Amino acid sequence: MTAQRYAQVAGWGMCVPERVLTNHDLEKVVDTNDEWIVSRTGIRERHVVANERETTSTMATRAARAALMVADLAPNQIDLVIVATVTPDHSFPSTASLVQDALGAAKAGAFDLSAGCSGFIYGLVLASGYISGGYAEHVLVIGAETLSRIVDWTDRNTCVLFGDGAGAVVLSAADRPCGVVSSVLGSDGSGGELLIMPAGGSRCPTSHETVSNGDHFVKMNGSEVFRFATQIVPKATEQVVQKAGWQLGDISLLIPHQANSRIIASAAKRLAIPAERLFVNVDRYGNTSSASIPIALCEAIAAGRVKAGDKLVMVGFGAGLTWAAAAVEWGRPVPTKPQPWLRRTLASLRFAWAAFRSPGLRLARHGYDLTLGPEGREDWRGQLRKRVDAWRRKHQKPGA
Numbered sequence: 001m002t003a004q005r006y007a008q009v010a011g012w013g014m015c016v017p018e019r020v021l022t023n024h025d026l027e028k029v030v031d032t033n034d035e036w037i038v039s040r041t042g043i044r045e046r047h048v049v050a051n052e053r054e055t056t057s058t059m060a061t062r063a064a065r066a067a068l069m070v071a072d073l074a075p076n077q078i079d080l081v082i083v084a085t086v087t088p089d090h091s092f093p094s095t096a097s098l099v100q101d102a103l104g105a106a107k108a109g110a111f112d113l114s115a116g117c118s119g120f121i122y123g124l125v126l127a128s129g130y131i132s133g134g135y136a137e138h139v140l141v142i143g144a145e146t147l148s149r150i151v152d153w154t155d156r157n158t159c160v161l162f163g164d165g166a167g168a169v170v171l172s173a174a175d176r177p178c179g180v181v182s183s184v185l186g187s188d189g190s191g192g193e194l195l196i197m198p199a200g201g202s203r204c205p206t207s208h209e210t211v212s213n214g215d216h217f218v219k220m221n222g223s224e225v226f227r228f229a230t231q232i233v234p235k236a237t238e239q240v241v242q243k244a245g246w247q248l249g250d251i252s253l254l255i256p257h258q259a260n261s262r263i264i265a266s267a268a269k270r271l272a273i274p275a276e277r278l279f280v281n282v283d284r285y286g287n288t289s290s291a292s293i294p295i296a297l298c299e300a301i302a303a304g305r306v307k308a309g310d311k312l313v314m315v316g317f318g319a320g321l322t323w324a325a326a327a328v329e330w331g332r333p334v335p336t337k338p339q340p341w342l343r344r345t346l347a348s349l350r351f352a353w354a355a356f357r358s359p360g361l362r363l364a365r366h367g368y369d370l371t372l373g374p375e376g377r378e379d380w381r382g383q384l385r386k387r388v389d390a391w392r393r394k395h396q397k398p399g400a
């Protein structure tokens with residue numbers, strides 16, 4: 001009989017753009033004011049990308065590097081990269097593949113996951129099952145968003161709510177009970193139109209008309225989403241706690257999706273979770289969709305609010321409509337000091353190597369065709385190419 005395997009959080013990291021947009025900044029952009037935003041949402045400021053070089057994949061990569069550093073793992077020890085996002089760099093290739101390449105995670109599979117703001121928990125639960133099933137040792141789960149690129153900066157109903165950022169965790173195999181103890185994943189697609197980007201997919205491809213109608217921006221029925229959220233957050237939390245065999249009073253820290261402080265307060269009241277067992281940072285980041293829970297987790301750890309043996313509940317809701325909750329038993333002591341400088345230097349060198357590796361691979365691909373010519377030629381270059389192609393098929397691993 002094979003021994004039961006578990007998946008523990010072994011590393012974590014976050015990244016937000018440097019540029020901060022306060023409510024007062026927004027007062028200059030749309031007809032709003034700080035008092036309205038704070039009283040209705042709890043948001044005071046959010047981080048947004050400052051230039052075209054900052055994207056979902058670049059923030060995800062920085063968060064992932066920080067997580068690898070904490071886990072003390074090399075990129076090529078990662079078996080799978082999952083990126084939860086509704087704002088991928090492209091429809092395809094996946095943002096996860098871009099991150100895999102940027103990290104130099106040469107042995108990892110990679111895919112994106114779309115489940116709105118619940119995406120990170122969906123990824124965490126999938127990764128945990130994948131590790132417990134014996135298919136992987138280490139999985140990177142990332143929630144990353146560049147929502148500032150899909151909000152309509154003339155629509156005060158939505159533009160004040162969202163922010164950009166990324167959070168990542170490394171899940172690693174463990175042989176003692178810890179990690180995701182129970183989970184709840186749900187969807188009600190009948191509410192899809194309540195939170196939607198209408199165009200740009202196969203149903204409504206991009207056209208002059210979709211662009212001029214503003215159909216590539218977030219459209220939201222705020223009050224309906226609010227109603228849904230205030231019901232589903234406590235319900236999913238109760239369900240996941242029950243499935244874990246815990247009581248609500250056992251929760252050491254509740255980390256809800258950071259969309260609106262009123263939604264969080266309403267759920268906490270119904271669940272009778274006091275402030276010291278609740279994590280809230282929506283005031284500084286706004287709603288960063290699938291990045292919000294991992295960013296909150298990183299900040300909770302940095303604030304000393306997570307320790308080995310703690311029972312955490314993370315709960316999210318979002319576009320789909322979807323919801324997700326995970327009960328997590330924290331397995332590892334949280335390091336009190338950063339890695340020694342030698343380890344940090346080695347890790348930085350690995351990351352620098354990855355930064356060269358990718359353009360190197362591209363250049364090699366290009367140079368190969370340039371030097372040996374296209375396939376099928378009968379001259380000496382064609383003959384040479386045939387031989388080299390045969391050798392590569394036999395010896396070369398994909399991606400090498």
Ligand code: ACO
Pocket residue numbers: 031032033036037040041116117118156157158160195220222223224225226229259260287289317318319
């Ligand atoms: N500044 C000033 N006034 C505003 C603003 C603003 N930024 N936005 C809306 N208003 C006005 C409205 O126009 C309305 O005016 P009217 O009465 O003259 O028509 C008034 O404020 C009240 O609007 P409501 O929609 O009733 O305000 P409410 O208290 O419901 O708060 C909010 C709106 C904050 C959007 C709330 O409904 C909410 O948080 N909903 C949930 C949103 C959410 O969590 N979305 C993310 C889901 S997760 C994901 O997948 C991305």
